[in-house]
Amino acid sequence: MALPVETFFLHPDAQGTLQKQIQQMIAQGILSGRFQKGEKLPSTRRLAAHLGVSRITVTIAYTELLANDYLKSRGRSGYFVSDNAPAPPTFSPRQEDNDAIDWSRAIGQRYSSNALPPKPQNWASYRYPFIYGQADPSLFDHANWRLCALQALGQRDFTSMTTDYYDQDDSQLIEFIARQILPRRGVSARPEQILITLGAQNALWLTAQVLLTQRRRAVLEDPCYPALSGILSQSRCNITPVRVDQDGLPPEAIPADTDVIFTTPSHQCPTNATMPMERRRALLSRAQKLEALIVEDDYEFEMSFLKPASPALKSLDDEGRVVYVGSFSKSLFPGLRLGYLVGSEPFIREARALRASVLRHPPGHIQRTAAYFLSLGHYDALVRRMGVALHERRRVMDEALVTHDLRVSGRGAYGGSSFWMRAPEGVDAIQLAENLRARDVLIEPGHAFFAGEDRPTNFYRLAYSSIPSTRIAEGVGLIAEEIAKLH
Missing domain, CATH: 3.40.640.10 (Type I PLP-dependent aspartate aminotransferase-like (Major domain))
Known part of the structure; x- marks a missing residue:
């Protein structure tokens, strides 16, 4: 039985080269049981035309799957799912909804209460990511x-x-x-x-x-x-x-x-x-x-x-x-x-x-x-390049903070990649961060850095390691606007 070409499609959010995406698409079809052993795949020419890619891209993907024994070739007849391809599981996954364990008693030590505040995984999609500790792809070698x-x-x-x-x-x-x-x-x-x-x-x-x-x-x-x-x-x-x-x-x-x-x-x-x-x-x-x-x-x-x-x-x-x-x-x-x-x-x-x-x-x-x-020597060159970029970003941020009269509570004497900020009394940095996120701005509330129950809530951290210098002043302006609304 031949697999219809219409069952093959590339996910719009898929990562990697087209060759790897096609390879993964077919492998997942086999592993999930949608593609059965002995079934014939579309020809490289037909699949390439259907997916809108070059024929050589499909050919290379088929060749990789052939080498890994997911596919087999029968001369001029084409490519088929191999008899030695991994078989999908023959059992249904066990449902865990009916958990009878009392985990409040079974857990001997708890660690979740010490978990770090979550950072958005999609931080790079924000226009003003004053987020700390992330790599800037424009600087990395x-x-x-x-x-x-x-x-x-x-x-x-x-x-x-x-x-x-x-x-x-x-x-x-x-x-x-x-x-x-x-x-x-x-x-x-x-x-x-x-x-x-x-x-x-x-x-x-x-x-x-x-x-x-x-x-x-x-x-x-x-x-x-x-x-x-x-x-x-x-x-x-x-x-x-x-x-x-x-x-x-x-x-x-x-x-x-x-x-x-x-x-x-x-x-x-x-x-x-x-x-x-x-x-x-x-x-x-x-x-x-x-x-x-x-x-x-x-x-x-x-x-x-x-x-x-x-x-x-x-x-x-x-x-x-x-x-x-x-x-x-x-x-x-x-x-x-x-x-x-x-x-x-x-x-x-x-x-x-x-x-x-x-x-x-x-x-x-x-x-x-x-x-x-x-x-x-790549490491030293990278550090020098980062130093030049961070120096400029710090200068721009310093000027913007002065312009908008935002209070700096701590800045690195030798450099670094962030400012430790203090908002006026009564301003909750958690609420500030939520309001700013709606305006495409990311900041880091500072309460988690303090010990004890009575933690200050008006501190926050602004990092300049992952934001272009051209966006810093405008982003700082938005922060100042939101602080003024909350104060």
Whole structure:
């Protein structure tokens, strides 16, 4: 039986090349059971005319399906669904509507209450996306990243791509971090003192699990990275938020029974405060006196386009007291999920064992691709290009904020990619964000960054990493209009 050509159509929202779309369309037809074994497919000429594509595109798609045994060819008779094609399931999916389990009792630990506020997946479709932490496709080096990914897929790197590293990491990536990245922060480390993680959040989780118990106390900045409070809650330790000032975390406010201090000294999240050198030394001294450890999240140090960044807190540490967290999420792209931990060998040994028991290791192909991108100089070129663009966007936003008399509560001394804003008292940033979304503007309400029940509601964050400079002034004007309506 021949399959009618009318049953084939390309979805208007499908992704990928036309060849891949046709290949996926036919494979899904076979997997769903719509196309049965032995049934004949339309000729390449007829299907190409029906879909409005070139005949060679259909031919290549058929050839790929032939190689994967979805189709078979019978000389001049054409293409047929192969007898060896994957068979659709012979059972009906079980309905879960009649769930008899009392999950309120069955769930032993709850994590959903610590979930981060959702960010719209379609943020790029907004005209004024003042959204933080997303990659700008106009700045990213697509071509060289693709070449590095292809190189990592080659026969020469087959082992690095397919090997189960168990608790180890890609040696080339570790070497580049040790020889190139860390020295820029004044940090010296051996490969045994470096662990690759699935981003900074995974690094913080590993650190909390290794260092904290129910009897230990952790200090975190207030406000801080929202996910950190959830991570610390999972460790069931005692948590003390310490309110930051214009210079970041004040050492004298750290309680005497503190065991681990979490801080972002180079670029405080979210206020953008930079901790002065005198306070960094005071923080180390305070930690030494308390016999406490410090976890330094050194995010966004690459975005220092105004002046060179201060040395990392880890570079001032001569006792092994500081655990250093780095990430490529902001400098490359967040979907990469690659970060790293640097610390004394006994700590890294335990973090490595914990990582191996949970997820083994980050994918080898991703590690090798990143290693090539870094070592071939593409990373440094990308950071420089981003710095120039962000410098201009910051200048435009700074002028727009002054023009519309919007209050800045924190801005990066060395650069960064956002402003920490404070609306007038009585303005709810959540309501402000909802009103602005209807006007094609995205902002990030700031309440989730604060600790406790009585959280300020008039703070918000404006990022300029993903919005063209030509749209910033107009977008800021819309924000000012909505604040005036709510005030």
